[in-house]
Amino acid sequence: MNTGKRTYANPCGVARGLDVIGERWALLVVRDLLLGPKRFNDLLAGLPGVSPNVLSQRLRELVDQGVVRKRDLGAPTRVRLYELSEWGAELEPLLLELGRWGSRAPAEPQGLLGIDSLILGVKAGFDPARSVALEGVYELDIDDDTYVAKVADGRIEVAxxxxxxxxxxxFAADLATMRAVCEGVITVAEAVESGAARSTGTTDAQQRLADLLWRSAAAAPSRLP
Incomplete structure (x- = not known):
């Protein structure tokens, strides 16, 4: 345990887990790394309300605890990425369930969902019973981010x-359009018809992708914060 870091000093697994990820912003950092590595500034932009100093501290603690690791890409980019360790990635089921549970909280805070939350909401709402009808590999281009969703064998993987x-x-769109689709405000077809989105592929595959976004997002009992 880090010197000076608060601890429950309790051998219970729940308490020990909270010693690692219980500090404010820690779980949200993990959430934003579930779909892949990010740079510091990308994490900062995706966590409105956190200060650079607090984010630096949380990342340092998570790295020290073995939940997150740093990776330097080296010359010529000299970019430092943060990514989950294998142990950190094991938090995904817990976070998806926490999102479902938290969606029933009495008060719903104001604010807009970020792209990672929207994509994780689709994953949380995925129905394995419908996987055969939705099988395929799909690309989502949202602003400057690209995600690949693979549906096969009763599972969905997104990166x-x-x-x-x-x-x-x-499917390509800006964040506002993706948010409207995932929140059931408009359908994929309506987004494409309006010119706010672009969809490519065979007619059947485009329909499967539209169905995946619409039904999974609509079925999700949560929208991860």
Whole structure:
């Protein structure tokens, strides 16, 4: 345990877990790394309300605890990325369930969901029983971020990464349009018809992707904060 860091001093696994990720902003940092590595400034932009100093402290603590690790890309980019360790990635089911549980909290705070929360909401709302009808590889281009969703064998996997090969269908839009689709304000077809979004692929694959976004997001009992 880090010197000077608060601790519950309790051998219970829940208490020990909270010693690692219980500080303010820690779990939200983990949430924003679930879909892939990020730079410091990207994390800062995705966490409205956190100061650079607090974010630096949380990252340092999570790295020290083995939940997050740093990766330097080296020359010529000299970019430092933060990513979850294997142990940190094991928090995904816990966070998805926490999001579902938290959605039933009495008061709903004001504010807009970020792109990672929207994508995780689609994942949280995925129905394995419908996976056969939705199987495929799909690309989502939202502003400057690219995500690849793979549906197969009753599971959905999503990562913030460019597709390594061909995809069945792709959907491109800005964050506001993606938010409207995921919150059920408009359908994918309406977004495309209005010119706010672009959809490519075979007709069947585009329909599967639209169905994945619409039904998974609508079925999700939560929208991760």
């Amino acid at each position: 913030r990464v460019a597709a390594a090969g061909p995809v069945d269908a792709a």
